[in-house]
Amino acid sequence: MAEGAVNSVIQILSSLLVQEIKLLGNAKQGVEDIKNELESIRSFLKDADTRAAQEGETGGNEGVKTWVKQLREQAFRIEDAIDEYTMKAARLPHGRGLVSYLLKACYFIKILKLRHGIATEINDIKRSLAEIQRRGEIYNFKYIDQGSGSGGGNVIPHDSRVDAIFIEDAEVVGIDSTKEKLIDLLVKGTSNIRSVIAVVGEGGLGKTTLAGKIYNNDAVKKHFDCQAWLTVGKEYLKKDLLRKILRELYHSTGLGSQLGKKIMEEKDFIMKLREHLKDKCYMIVFDDVWKIKFWRDVEHALLDNQKNSRVMLTTRNKAVAEFIPFSIVHVHMLEPLSSEKGWELFCRKAFGSVGCCPPNLIELSERVVGKCGGLPLAIAAIGGLLSRKNKIVSKWRNMLDSLGSKLSSDSHLSDCKRVLSEGYYDLPHHLKSCLLYFGVFPEGYEIRFGRLIRLWIAEGFV
Structure with missing residues (x-):
């Protein structure tokens, strides 16, 4: 996700420079420096994001994950700083005449403080980015691809x-x-x-x-x-x-x-x-x-x-x-399974060769099959997970309520996680942000597309 955040910030900085906002002294040069720094870092990101995801199934390398996380946080920090500055700059009075001149004079000290603040923040961000890039160059992710000559050999993931x-x-x-x-x-x-x-x-x-x-x-x-x-x-x-x-x-x-x-x-x-x-x-x-x-x-x-x-x-x-x-x-x-075939597969996985659902679990089981949307992988994975649980409604309900957290930890759901991750990481950066934004809505919430698009626009995703 760091790649998407950095691409978004580069677009914002490019727009800011084109608009020629009157930044104080070397602050404008600082914005250009940050943009150039991010563009050079971006070459690392596609590889880093993808490898962090690929390694997630086996625990991954924490150095890569931490590096990506720190860079993403700096990208958000830049975006916040620019948003705050442009918002305050937009409040400055415009127009001609004596009244406008007097208002501008009254705001002069505030303008200097504002510009000094953005210049200081930009310099601090530049130092942070330089340090992050230095660490990235040290890692260079070479250890991921090195063979046995590096001493440890390759770890080949299970396909x-x-x-x-x-x-x-x-x-x-x-x-x-x-x-x-x-x-x-x-x-x-x-x-x-x-x-x-x-x-x-x-x-x-x-x-x-x-x-x-x-x-x-x-x-x-x-x-x-x-x-x-x-x-x-x-x-x-x-x-x-x-x-x-x-x-x-x-x-x-x-x-x-x-x-x-x-x-x-x-x-x-x-x-x-x-x-x-x-x-x-x-x-x-x-x-x-x-x-x-x-x-x-x-x-x-x-x-x-x-x-x-x-x-x-x-x-x-x-x-x-x-x-x-x-x-x-x-x-x-290839089409999803029909509701009847989905039910048949779920019962086989959850209840064994007998494939008969107990009456007290029919409602919950139907809900599970409906949520899986006819995807055999999801039905089989969740059915296999539930097969290990006692056939008690409360235990099944607790299990289903915690599926999100189990997606990253339970071996029965590892294939589901892989399929979801592959689809996510194949998206363009702006669509990754759009997809993740659904996480702000509660489960089962009706989302009106007009409002959703306006929210995406407000966030700068589209």
Whole structure:
């Protein structure tokens, strides 16, 4: 969130300088210095914010979190100082004539005090920012990426998406018809051209689980000569992605040792992939695609060999699918579970194989399923959490009332936290602020959009 705060302050300072408010002596230069300082610090922030979030699941590095927190506080301090100064400056009398001149003369001492105060505050903020930047340069976040040469080695976080691929059929609800439809598209396509199936939906809908069930289906395995599964994520290097595709395809055809450790360029990987795929009916799944122009990075490597080959990808962003040529892509929008299927999944998770909700808990259970909005991940996580509690209304109610605090501490909800965090950190900085602003309203409060937009404008978010 520090990146959003700093971007907002830079915009305010830029506007302030354009308006040429008459600051005392070196105060105007101080504002320019702060703006320049923040712009140089901003280069750290995207990385720092993202890494602090990624490390949150395992406790994270407190140095990074503290650094981001201190910078955010200074950004808010700058904003407050500028707001206070501009508000007081706006009260100064304007106009012509003797009366106006006398009023200005009376205010002269107050004006000097005001300008001296903002100059002092700016200098103090400059010193604080310089110290924060110095600490940032000392950290430089290098220890996050350093390998075993630094002494401790890398800590590789657990990828919960792997679990989603191998969920047992008995634990999956509401995807059978969609699964069969997409399998038909994969193995019974009317055209021999290489085509793409894009599964699109918000986080927590079960895109990875659905793709995993299709990927491991016996009919699908028999139909294709080779298969590969790759989790893409937000950031990747094109050459590394091509290397992973080649490695997975080699392994699936028993040629794993042929890749070797030879240093290869991007063009070499593309040529090897095309050569390997030229006579094969292949299927490749790209899970969790974020980059809109992803298809441009892989299309030339995935040869269209007229052998009914298929590519499947999962993404939250429909624009990813829309970037692929319309003639070769089928977009499937994954919908939330119906209330009936949501109830079925919740009962399985909360009450075991019997799946029968006790009468005294029906009202609370229905409330839980309604709040989950048909998201299988949320339903399964909260159902699993409640399965450990005694079937007593008061205990369940206390648990549900404290869900917010448990989101960051309970292992059953860690996947929900990850999904929420990924969506939040992918937003532009001004939308992060807009989203967080909903936290000032009580739960269940009716928010009128006109008032909300005016509040956002007052805060400077939009």
